[in-house]
Amino acid sequence: MERYRFLLSGSGGQGVITMAILLAETASIQEGLMSVQSQSYGPEARGGATRSDVIVADTPILFPKVTQPNILVALTNEAAAKYLPLIRPGGLLLYDSELVQPGERIDAQRIGLPMYRATREKLGRTVAFNICVLGALVSLTEIVRLPSVRKTLEKNFVPAHHEANKTALGLGVELAKPHSWDRY
Amino acid sequence: MERYRFLLSGSGGQGVITMAILLAETASIQEGLMSVQSQSYGPEARGGATRSDVIVADTPILFPKVTQPNILVALTNEAAAKYLPLIRPGGLLLYDSELVQPGERIDAQRIGLPMYRATREKLGRTVAFNICVLGALVSLTEIVRLPSVRKTLEKNFVPAHHEANKTALGLGVELAKPHSWDRY
Numbered sequence: 001m002e003r004y005r006f007l008l009s010g011s012g013g014q015g016v017i018t019m020a021i022l023l024a025e026t027a028s029i030q031e032g033l034m035s036v037q038s039q040s041y042g043p044e045a046r047g048g049a050t051r052s053d054v055i056v057a058d059t060p061i062l063f064p065k066v067t068q069p070n071i072l073v074a075l076t077n078e079a080a081a082k083y084l085p086l087i088r089p090g091g092l093l094l095y096d097s098e099l100v101q102p103g104e105r106i107d108a109q110r111i112g113l114p115m116y117r118a119t120r121e122k123l124g125r126t127v128a129f130n131i132c133v134l135g136a137l138v139s140l141t142e143i144v145r146l147p148s149v150r151k152t153l154e155k156n157f158v159p160a161h162h163e164a165n166k167t168a169l170g171l172g173v174e175l176a177k178p179h180s181w182d183r184y
Numbered sequence: 185m186e187r188y189r190f191l192l193s194g195s196g197g198q199g200v201i202t203m204a205i206l207l208a209e210t211a212s213i214q215e216g217l218m219s220v221q222s223q224s225y226g227p228e229a230r231g232g233a234t235r236s237d238v239i240v241a242d243t244p245i246l247f248p249k250v251t252q253p254n255i256l257v258a259l260t261n262e263a264a265a266k267y268l269p270l271i272r273p274g275g276l277l278l279y280d281s282e283l284v285q286p287g288e289r290i291d292a293q294r295i296g297l298p299m300y301r302a303t304r305e306k307l308g309r310t311v312a313f314n315i316c317v318l319g320a321l322v323s324l325t326e327i328v329r330l331p332s333v334r335k336t337l338e339k340n341f342v343p344a345h346h347e348a349n350k351t352a353l354g355l356g357v358e359l360a361k362p363h364s365w366d367r368y
Contacts, residue, residue, distance in 0.1 A: 012339075017205060021201060021223070024223065024225055025225065027225070028225030028226070029225065034224075034225065034226055035224075035225045036222060036223065036224045036225070037222065037223050037225075038220060038221065038222035038223070038248050039205070039208065039220065039221050039222070040218075040219075040220045040245070040248065041208055041209065041211070041212030041213065041218065041219045041220070041221075042212070042218050042244070060226070061224070063247070064222050064224065064248055064249055065248055155196075
């Protein structure tokens with residue numbers, strides 16, 4: 001398989017790191033792939049920006065940091081501006097169409113979905129926003145199967161959250177359905 | 185400062201990854217240091233073992249994986265057996281004295297504390313066990329200040345958990361107090 005290099009970015013409190021861990025766990029524990037998930041916190045972390053990297057492959061991953069993502073998720077304008085220049089040609093930018101207005105440049109495909117608004121309207125709160133994004137991401141990349149994601153969610157959250165998570169995940173999948181990632 | 189290389193290990197559900205993130209966040213966001221936190225999931229992750237690496241430094245960290253930790257935390261026998269051989273001479277092994285009986289070998293200092301039992305007895309449940317371990321770890325390494333850890337905990341958990349977290353953190357600090365890490 002080709003190697004997937006995800007750079008997930010947003011602001012603190014949006015659940016970016018949790019989304020990264022859920023993705024990495026699903027790929028490896030449910031799907032038998034190898035994955036690495038990491039965060040670097042430099043001085044810029046104090047500003048509230050969050051970035052988490054995930055690499056998924058079927059062969060061992062020696063260097064766990066993503067220098068050039070082929071999938072970038074940006075949930076704030078700041079994150080989009082900062083990481084857009086890193087994306088590989090042929091890569092995918094997934095962004096929230098309410099929170100982010102990405103700049104013009106890029107050789108990458110851009111897919112903006114109203115994930116934040118959909119989560120808020122459907123669930124009455126935005127706490128599962130990251131799970132909605134995860135649903136869209138999985139749907140667009142097809143890197144893991146949806147039932148595997150559901151298993152990971154059930155394993156990592158207390159039962160009180162299962163229903164909202166399932167709903168949010170499904171929302172993301174639905175929003176992404178009309179779109180597809182035209183790779184390279 | 186010297187570079188701190190933590191390898192935190194245990195089984196799924198013990199909160200090892202959360203502990204790693206809290207440590208890395210405290211070091212960087214509260215203390216202005218640089219830190220990197222990562223997980224690799226290989227085929228062995230399916231067995232339920234969990235490992236998370238944290239590096240803390242005052243200069244940029246280029247390679248985020250820990251090959252030889254100077255601080256190893258082991259919360260299961262399996263984890264202790266697997267990672268003990270990696271520890272640097274002069275390093276520290278912190279383990280739970282109820283859950284782990286570490287093997288004989290090593291040039292490292294070994295400190296076993298009844299963190300699991302103390303958490304269970306004091307809080308009536310073990311959900312904050314990882315926070316107790318974090319308290320002991322911070323106390324022994326003095327890498328960050330306790331008020332900084334408390335701030336990170338308040339930022340990352342809903343208010344309903346604040347009291348139990350504070351108690352568990354204090355428990356770990358108390359348990360570690362009679363001990364000190366004699367470095368090198």
